[in-house]
Amino acid sequence: MSADSATFRFVSTNRRVREDRRFVAGYGHFIADVALEGMLHVAILPSQHPAARIVSIDASAALAMPGVHYVLTGDELAAATDPLMNGLDTPLVQRHPLAVGQTRYAGEWVVAVVADSRALAEDATERVRVSYEPLPFVMNAEEALKPDSPPVHPAHGSNVLLDRTFVWGEVEKHFAESPRQLSFRVTWGRNSTVPIETFGVVASWDPWREMLDVWASIQMPKYPDQIARGLRIPANGVRVHQDVDVGGSYGVKRGIKQTVLVAHLARRLGRPVRLIEDRLENMRGGDAHGPERIFDVEVAFNDDGIVKSMKMKALDNAGAYAGRAPFQLGKPIGAIVGPYKIESVQYRAQSVTTNKAVQEAVRGFGQAPTNYAIETAIDKVAAAVGLERIEVRRRNFIRKDEFPYLIPSGSTYDSGDYHTVVDKVFAHIDFAAMEKERDRLRASGLLAGIGIAACLEPSGANSSFEPLLNEKNTTTTWMESCRINIDGLGFVTVTIHNTSSGQGHETLVTTVIGEVLQIDPDLIRVVRPDSLACLPSNSPVGSRMAIMLGGAAFHAAQKLKAKLMRIAAHQFGLGEDKVAYAASSVRDPSSGKQLGWAELINIAHRNYHLLPEGMEPGLESTHVMQVPTGGTLPKDGRVQMYPCHSFEFHVVLMAIDPALGKPEIKRYVIGHDCGTVINPHIVKGMTLGGVAHGLGAALLEEFVYDDEGHLITQSFMDYLLPSAHEVPEVEIVHHCTPSPHTVFGQKGSGESGYLGAPPRYQPRSTTASRRWAFPSTSFRSVFPPSAMRSRTRNRANRKSKPNDHRLPRPSGAAKSAGRDPQPDCELSLDPPDR
């Protein structure tokens, strides 16, 4: 049931994104704008130790302060609530919003203070006395794997959350047969999407209706369910208000620990309670860090550069608790070979606990680091056989006529035309001119090179990595819903059942429904009911909403269109197949008789006597849609994951002053194919924003811990976000290979740009003098990262009396956590003979 792109009226046109209007006027409705009468405020006291036993907590001085209402400890909270859910089957890795018995990372939340204002709550946290007994700790993933490393969760027995090896195809045979092999290691540093708005939540308990009301800056599937479980209350006693605008999330605002904490307090105190993380709470203990991975990769190939087989080991440093993060090793399985026809793969996924902050779902859910490893492999193969990198890619790409294409791990890629996208990009760039420019830069004494990356963006979120990695999880349903009501005056109202963080969902659904019903999308109203009035939703994750919400809206609109046609056909005395719908009217082509919108509405709402037998009055339809290609459990370690696969191809020209080490992007071009584009503005924004995230991840952003287990980069002074100076102009070259699985041929694009950008920045050094492994934050080893200023520390120490538990720990002048750049390393971006 697809629509023909040639005849789109609204889809793919440059309609304004309607949500923008209220935001440019400053009338968004963000969580910090939610203020209930009598509301109290929370501040958090974190632990300063990477691991420590909590010996005692003395809140008496804090409680004596005016305006302070309560001090909550982990013991009390754990007695009243259930531990937060894990993704894997690791029941002895228990996570609570506040530490219980021991703290497991520096910055972990230990005590929550409730007061009349945030400022008073912060004052009071300074008066809570916690005594700790430091414990041994481990920060490094490879150390954590060793049997003698201190276990972060002693009850669990070791630091290993996951160690699972998959073998898809005849890997050993292919390796034995291949004339050539190579192996390498790459690392992906710990960074995250770090939205400008931190996570915040307001909860209010109504004891008379036994109802918990929640408002939050949230992007999380099954959020109400998890709140209910945590608080041990019926799920229909939780009402999440979804009309909260979310100030950016890109995956990370899962907020369940914050919500259980605040909900408990609301219930306990009988007053609404609000927690808005401040930036320190967010960076240190918001549990929103991203993957931190070491990849060891081997590939088997021939002299023509054809890669036959790959072995990949991915070791991820999950941090102190499990949560959902280990699944980020599972999702890339659905595109484990990237856009290439690699015939067999061995994949070992390892996730370990360490005494670092907890990871959350970051844009791409593990795909970006994996793409980085795959692209590095291809580049190395090209260097080994002496072929152009793009040529090796062309030879290994899946060809357009080979789709749908089944990859060794069990997913089928829906459609693609990678060769054409690459051709288009090169035509746009004038590659020869770019090479000349590179040579000119080199001649002027700079290091210069052209980086390329080709990768997939799986979209649709058929999240079958869950049952794949956890056999006890039998979830195969990933649904989304839409409800449309045409009221008695003929106006259309749509409900959507999730919060949005800038993806333009209102514009998406109205465009789709307007296309089907052939009415102006701007006349359609979108509302977001609260979770009790909602239909099932799985939230905007995994680039799924264009596919799923678009699909549900399409089908709901089709149902209404069919109903209107039936009503008209009944008036005309014809079969439904004899009438035609056009421009919101229904016509009998043979006689020319026509019923317009107003007349059809009137019949549906007020003339029951004119309705066909058995038809429900009114004009309302609902559609609950399952994800395309979903619904199967894994078998033999194979399963179909996401249904649709967008493709991106990045080309960047970069120069580095060898004396200074600072990279400069001269030109950035991305070819992007996400099938049919429902709203070009939105897709462009996703792509450019993703590239900026990727640039930050590769060149600027990192959560750095020192040797004492403290997070050094805990504010925006040290965790460097790209500004308009750092993000270059990006040229986008479009292509459209529709998906056969979706109503308009659309694929997802929410993670575009981010998945290919970081691989682009990694240098290919071919000289032996490369001294250290580049993290994905590649150039940052050359180009020293900025960190919390020891100078600020000195000034503070001179003038203040620091006995403040909230103080970030001093990093000390000499602690460099092993990241010292070696200034005399030689770098080249291209092997010198290109």
Place this chain on the structure above:
Amino acid sequence: MKVDLRINGTIHSADIEPRKTLLDALRENFLLNGTHAGCEHGVCGACTVLVDGEPVRSCLMFAVQADGYDITTIEGLAPAPGELSVIQDAFCETHGLQCGYCTPGMILSAHALLQHTVTPTREDIVEAISGNICRCTGYGQIIEAVEFAAARLRIANTPRPQHGAPHHAQADQPIAEPK
């Protein structure tokens, strides 16, 4: 402490403790929620307001310091309820935002630029918004919005203060700083 602040042309008075930032005062005392907190340490720019026409981080000012200035928040830009200024409309035209959180600060920085600079280059625009971090857009469509607004303002029949000069304080205000 009692404080009188001129915000969007109107004097607002409140009793505010010294440690309360202008940002928090705008939001909590005066219910102007369009100015947002992103970091509270002066880096992200989400809290940007105009003080005497120039962009300033309201998280780095205390309300008790803010008397005697002409403060403009995002709520002060729209010509009337339901209408948008040329710059606000330009951001809608090019989709120069997604989640909207950095947007008020971004628009105010752009507004200040276009008050002095009739034909800003791309570099001028980048420099003007360099203190406003956006995590959604990658800045491309924001820069387009400012260019679009600049073009529309050039052909509009609306006078602007003299080129190159910063926006001047209102005549009836005490001189707050050396000129």
Place this chain on the structure above:
Amino acid sequence: MKPAPFDYVRPDTLAEACALLAGDEDARVIAGGQTLVPMLAMRLARPLRLIDILRLPELAGIREEAGAVVVGATTRQAHAERDPVIRASVPMLARVLPWVGHPPTRNRGTVGGSIANADPSAEIPLAAVTLGAEIMLATTDGPTSMPADDFFIGPMLTTIGQGECVSAIRFPVWPHQRIGVGFFEISARRSDFAFVAAAAQVALDDEGRCLDVALGVGGVGDRPLRLDVSCLLGTKLDAASVSEAVNTASLDMDAMSDLHASAAYRRRVASVLCIRALEQARGNASAKSWKGAR
């Protein structure tokens, strides 16, 4: 991130401000607040009283004296950036100001504030040290002053004592006609604190020989450093001389090693930037004509 509570006082005169500071060791000056307020927000600083000096008339204004330009401490960085006197007479200061923070921080941040903050990599202190400026201070015993070299004693550390306040900075004005400035800094992002910054000013005679030279580096040690390249006087600042002078001058340069960058990196990059700054200064000076220049 709310500050710990404090009282706020806005004295009407400088004398009153000094008296308040002298009488209360938990009192601190606030002017533009761009470096102080983040520290208050993170509770790294916890004064019990803030003395607001931003509107004191005695601290405002830019005036020319014989052989110097005196910049009032509360002069906004953005104002100084646009000031024609500074542009004409203290070109190094004009040159570095666009690199200080971001436009919004320059709208509030003050020249005196940057001096008092004494960040080792800050541009205004670097210009002050390189040019041999004088830091003028108000105290309860009357005004005093100190060479910038002596004023900065460590990272974020100055000789300011209790009861004292920076009142102005006196920048020397070179009498020569062909003056050029060079400045380079390297940082992670455009507006971040510099890892290394180098500032140079040269004056040339009509044949391109160096009549005067000043060179300084910031961000390398724990405070801005003036480097002695007086051996360049009389030369034409050719590449070889410049290189040798810089390498000699930076031989024993103290360099910090921390998470930002290693000492080795800082020293190496400092040399590179110093050479480039001198070359840029020479180029800019050469572009000026001998008669009636400036």
